[in-house]
Structure formats: structure tokens, C-alpha cells
Amino acid sequence: MSDLQHTLNQLRAALGETAVLTGAAINQRHYSDWTGHAPACPAALLLPTSTQQVADALRICNAAGQSVVPQGGMTGLAGGAVPRKTDVALSLERLRGIEEIDSAAATVSVWAGTTLQEIQQAALDAGFLFPLDLGARGSCQIGGNIATNAGGNAVIRYGMTRDLVLGLEVVLADGRVLNLLNKMIKNNCGYDLKQCFIGSEGTLGVITRAILKLAPLPGETTTLLCALPDYASAVSLLRRLQRSAGTPQAYELMWQDFFRLGVSWLENPTAPLSQDYPLYVLFESAGPRELLEQTLEAALEAGEVLDAVLASSQTQARALWKIREATGEFPLRMTPLNFDVSLPIGQIGDFAELCRKRLEQRWPGNHSVYFGHIGDSNLHLTVDCNSLPQPAPILEIEELVYTAVGEMGGSVSAEHGIGLLKREFLHHSVNAQARQAMQQLKDCYDPRGILNPGKILG
Ligand SMILES: Cc1cc2nc3c(=O)[nH]c(=O)nc-3n(C[C@H](O)[C@H](O)[C@H](O)COP(=O)(O)OP(=O)(O)OC[C@H]3O[C@@H](n4cnc5c(N)ncnc54)[C@H](O)[C@@H]3O)c2cc1C
Known part of the structure; x- marks a missing residue:
């Protein structure tokens, strides 16, 4: 019996027959991520249903020196979840669901395989906002978001994924389970180990659970499109708006060629401003509209802004955003x-x-x-x-x-x-x-190098 067959038999005994798939039983979406880079059918696909099963699977693979590629929703844009045909893929898709929303702590506790959209909806149902948001929300999993430290649409206000994670449960390559779950904002008990795993792209451990921060629901937002003379004005306008017009939710800069393309691809390609300018910024804030109007007036007087459109309705705001969303057309055009x-x-x-x-x-x-x-x-x-x-x-x-x-x-x-x-x-x-220090960290958590080999460090 080959070493691989022996390992698969051990995995089947620990996880059950239906949690260890091989060959044609593996859906092709596990072959590559959103990039479509170097698709390969992995030697096996593991579908654990509990932290204990993840721990058992990793312990068995580690003992056998079998490489393991953690997989979330496969929406990654860097090839991080792409397996080779000799790797075992470990999907978190069956570790799914909301465990608890704690309204007092303003936290949500989730399993790693829960999609971002499910978490957003659960937060909304409880009267909160889970502010991480990205185009892949319906497919990407929170484990993948944490493993990539995803950014997305609301970073300027709420930060990256790292800023939204309070606690984690992580399984190390040898099957040890680190309970780093925590609901407290202030917690200085030595090294903050969870930070090592956020953004580690499945190379240091497998994330199985997380406790995330929730935010209050934002009030009504105002959208403003400004035409600018140069890049320096874009920076001074940002600082002016932050000082005087409430918390920004978005500050999207578009150079002229991008803006023209975006307008030309609209269903009704009419530019919102009457002439061309070097740069445009789309600004969204949750502050009072009057404050934004006063700030805009001052920016126009200072010459930072040459022309502007302040959306008077949600429909007009959507129309302005359509220009920025031209990126969705890139692969087609x-x-x-x-x-x-x-x-x-x-x-x-x-x-x-x-x-x-x-x-x-x-x-x-x-x-x-x-x-x-x-x-x-x-x-x-x-x-x-x-x-x-x-x-x-x-x-x-x-x-x-x-x-x-x-x-x-x-x-x-x-x-x-x-x-x-x-x-x-x-x-x-x-x-x-610094790369050497990264490798030392990798060697410490995963001395046999079984977790996602070849990713990040090679
Ligand atoms: C339409 C679209 C829009 C996007 N927009 C953005 C954006 O605005 N901002 C942004 O940052 N990204 C964006 N992305 C990229 C992608 O959605 C993110 O990187 C996302 O966080 C990946 O999550 P996933 O569950 O799909 O992970 P996967 O693609 O499955 O995996 C990504 C990495 O995480 C590891 N991993 C996955 N789950 C775990 C786990 N539980 N434990 C340990 N490691 C794990 C994998 O090994 C791999 O290295 C976009 C992608 C698409 C397709």
C-alpha cells in the first residue's frame, strides 16, 4: 500500500468515508481559486465538520509528512488556495454557522466556513453592522477573509479584517488547538498570537472559529463627486473632509482616463460634469449634509475642487457609483x-x-x-x-x-x-x-512544512 493510501485510510477512519473524497468525486471548484491559476485535482479533499476533526486530520497528515492546503470560498486573487496534485485540500465549508451574537459585547462568534454575506445578514438581523464588505461576499468565507486579512469597501472607516477580529481558534500543523477566543477590546496577556494567523494565508495554522467586532448601523450617507486639479488637492481635500465633514465611508480616486472609460460604459453615457478634469474623487460620508455642503464650499474657494456634484437622491448616488464600478466590466471589455x-x-x-x-x-x-x-x-x-x-x-x-x-x-x-x-x-x-524572520515563524509553527507549502515564502 502506498504512503498516500495509508494516510487516506487513517483519515477515513478519523473523519468518516464521506469526509475524504478523491478523484472525480472532488468538485472542480477545489482545483483553483478565482484566478484560475494552475488548476490541479488534489490527492484528496477533506471535509471536516468540527475543530476536533480538523485537528485529527492535521495530526495524521503531519505525522505522514503529507502537505495540506486549507481552502475557504476559493475567491482568492493570489493563488493561495490552489492545490498541487500531490497536496491534500482541506475545505472549511462544513464548519459553517453563527454560534452567537452578543449584543452587550457587540460581537459575533462564527465558524470559519461561514460566508461573509451570512455574517453580514445575521448582524443586520440583530441591529448591527458587520462592516467587512467585498464583491465576493456571497462565496468567500470568514476563515478565508481572516487568512488573507481582506480589505474591501469600508477600510477607510472600519479598517482591514485584522481590525475586526477579537479572537480566534486555530489548529496548528501538528493538531494542537489554540484557543485564542476573546470578546474583550482590552486584553494584554503577553504575545497576541492571533495576529500571526491573520494574513498568514493558511501557512501557519487552520482557522476554525472567530469572534468578530460589530459596529452600530450607520445613518444615512451622502455621496459627493468632485473634480480636482491635481493629486496634491486629492490629499488636502481628504484631510479637509475628515476634519470638517464627518467620518468618510469611501474616498475613491479616479484618474481622467479611468473616469472617461467608466462614463463611456454607462447605459446612458452622459458625464455628470460638463468638462474633463485631471482627477475625480467619489466621497461618501455619514455626517450631516449641511456640514458637507459647507466643507465643499470652502474647498471650491481654496481651489482644491474645480467642480462638484452632490447627490440629491439615492438614485443619483447609485449613478455616480456606477462610474467607479466600471472595474466589473474590465474582463468583458x-x-x-x-x-x-x-x-x-x-x-x-x-x-x-x-x-x-x-x-x-x-x-x-x-x-x-x-x-x-x-x-x-x-x-x-x-x-x-x-x-x-x-x-x-x-x-x-x-x-x-x-x-x-x-x-x-x-x-x-x-x-x-x-x-x-x-x-x-x-x-x-x-x-x-524580515523574510528570514517570517521563515523562522513558519518553522516554529509548522516544522515539517506541511501547511500550504510554496505559498508566500516559496
Ligand atoms: C469579485 C471579487 C471581489 C473581491 N474583492 C476584494 C476586496 O475588495 N478586497 C480584498 O481584500 N479581496 C477581495 N477579493 C479577494 C477574495 O475575495 C479575498 O481574498 C477573500 O478574503 C478570500 O476568501 P476565501 O474564503 O475565498 O478564501 P480562499 O480563496 O479559499 O483562500 C485564500 C487563502 O486563505 C487560506 N485559507 C482559507 N480559509 C482558511 C482557514 N479557515 N484557515 C487558514 N487558512 C485559510 C487559503 O489557504 C488561501 O491561502 C475579491 C475577490 C473577488 C472574486
Whole structure:
């Protein structure tokens, strides 16, 4: 009997026949994540239903030196959950459900395989907001959100996933269960171990449960579109709005080429402003409308804002957001190569200029667009591969962009993680000593290297 067969027999004995699938019984959605990168049918798919079963599975695999790839909703954009055919995939999809909403503590306790949308709905039903929100909400699991430290739409107000996690239960590679569950805001009992697992992309442990912070429901929001003369104005306007117009919920910057594209793809392609401007910002706040009107007037007087539209209804606000949501059309209308980077806020304008210049020098006439959640220091840039010589020189473009990120002290991954796809570029943002310290942490928690090998560190 092969070593793998022996391990699978042990896993079947511990988890039950129906929790250990092989071959054609494994649904193809477990072959790759949203990127479709290097799909492979794993040697087996494990479907545990309890923390104890996760612990048993990992203990057996660790003893056998069998690699294990934790899988959530498979919506990741960095290849982190993609298995090789020699790996065992461990899906958390049967560890699902809300355990408790504690209204006094304003927390929700959940199993790792619960979808983000289920948690949002449960919070809403209890009169709270669970503020993490991203386009994949219906499929991504909270375990995956925590393992990738997902960002999303409301970071400027509520922070990244890390800021919403109060406690975790984690199973280590050898099957030890760490109970780091906690409902308290203040809790300084030595090292805060849960932080190691947030953003660790399944390489340090398997998250099985979490306790998350809930927020009060926000009041009515106001949406404002401003046209700006330059990037410096975008930064000073952000600070002015934060000072005087209530808490921002969104601050989305769009460079002119992105904005034009977004307008041209509208069902009724009419620009909300009568002429073109270098930059546009879409701002949303939960503060009083009068305060926003006064602040806008002052910004217009100071020349920070050249023109503006203050949405007078939810319908008008939706119409403005449609321009920013043009990104949803990218895969249909171009062959996009997307970048998700971050830089110190003051430097994002220079970075965009530098990148555009270098891309133009190397591939004259190429088409790239720039936009981002700049209040979170996050810039997205998309290069249309159809505007490049074929086959598109993907690696060369990535090297060009990430080199510029490194030169300006930025991060090659703002929110999607490193996984497989950014591993070769990690050195632009994390120096050799820090990468070595990461490896030491990995060796400490997973000495046999069975958890998600090849991800983040290679
Ligand atoms: C339409 C769309 C919009 C998106 N928008 C955003 C966005 O705005 N912001 C953003 O940050 N991301 C976004 N993403 C990316 C993706 O949704 C997030 O990275 C999400 O957090 C991944 O969750 P998942 O459950 O699908 O994880 P998977 O893709 O299944 O896994 C991701 C990583 O986490 C690990 N993992 C999964 N579950 C566990 C667990 N329980 N324990 C340990 N490790 C685990 C995996 O091994 C892998 O390394 C978007 C994706 C799509 C498709």
C-alpha cells in the first residue's frame, strides 16, 4: 500500500468515508481559486465538520509528512488556495454557522466556513453592522477573509479584517488547538498570537472559529463627486473632509482616463460634469449634509475642487457609483492585468506618473488606467494586455510595476495577499532579514512544512 493510501485510510477512519473524497468525486471548484491559476485535482479533499476533526486530520497528515492546503470560498486573487496534485485540500465549508451574537459585547462568534454575506445578514438581523464588505461576499468565507486579512469597501472607516477580529481558534500543523477566543477590546496577556494567523494565508495554522467586532448601523450617507486639479488637492481635500465633514465611508480616486472609460460604459453615457478634469474623487460620508455642503464650499474657494456634484437622491448616488464600478466590466471589455499595490498616501500621485511614464517608454501606445481607495493608501492600476505586443509580456510588466513600488517604499500587495502569484515579487517590499524572520515563524509553527507549502515564502 502506498504512503498516500495509508494516510487516506487513517483519515477515513478519523473523519468518516464521506469526509475524504478523491478523484472525480472532488468538485472542480477545489482545483483553483478565482484566478484560475494552475488548476490541479488534489490527492484528496477533506471535509471536516468540527475543530476536533480538523485537528485529527492535521495530526495524521503531519505525522505522514503529507502537505495540506486549507481552502475557504476559493475567491482568492493570489493563488493561495490552489492545490498541487500531490497536496491534500482541506475545505472549511462544513464548519459553517453563527454560534452567537452578543449584543452587550457587540460581537459575533462564527465558524470559519461561514460566508461573509451570512455574517453580514445575521448582524443586520440583530441591529448591527458587520462592516467587512467585498464583491465576493456571497462565496468567500470568514476563515478565508481572516487568512488573507481582506480589505474591501469600508477600510477607510472600519479598517482591514485584522481590525475586526477579537479572537480566534486555530489548529496548528501538528493538531494542537489554540484557543485564542476573546470578546474583550482590552486584553494584554503577553504575545497576541492571533495576529500571526491573520494574513498568514493558511501557512501557519487552520482557522476554525472567530469572534468578530460589530459596529452600530450607520445613518444615512451622502455621496459627493468632485473634480480636482491635481493629486496634491486629492490629499488636502481628504484631510479637509475628515476634519470638517464627518467620518468618510469611501474616498475613491479616479484618474481622467479611468473616469472617461467608466462614463463611456454607462447605459446612458452622459458625464455628470460638463468638462474633463485631471482627477475625480467619489466621497461618501455619514455626517450631516449641511456640514458637507459647507466643507465643499470652502474647498471650491481654496481651489482644491474645480467642480462638484452632490447627490440629491439615492438614485443619483447609485449613478455616480456606477462610474467607479466600471472595474466589473474590465474582463468583458479588455484583457486586464490588474495590480493591487499600496504606497504612502503622499506619493501615490508620483507613483502613478512614474509608472505611466515607464510603461509608455517600454511599450509606446499601451493602455493603462489608474484608480484606488487612496484614503487607505491603496492604488489599483490595470494594464490592457490587448494594447501590448502579443503574447503580452506579463512578467516584464509585473517586474516594471513592482520595481517602481519597491523604489517608492510601497507594498506589492495592498489587500489580496502574496499566495503564489506575488511570491517572486515579495522582496520588493520585505527585506531579506524580515523574510528570514517570517521563515523562522513558519518553522516554529509548522516544522515539517506541511501547511500550504510554496505559498508566500516559496
Ligand atoms: C469579485 C471579487 C471581489 C473581491 N474583492 C476584494 C476586496 O475588495 N478586497 C480584498 O481584500 N479581496 C477581495 N477579493 C479577494 C477574495 O475575495 C479575498 O481574498 C477573500 O478574503 C478570500 O476568501 P476565501 O474564503 O475565498 O478564501 P480562499 O480563496 O479559499 O483562500 C485564500 C487563502 O486563505 C487560506 N485559507 C482559507 N480559509 C482558511 C482557514 N479557515 N484557515 C487558514 N487558512 C485559510 C487559503 O489557504 C488561501 O491561502 C475579491 C475577490 C473577488 C472574486
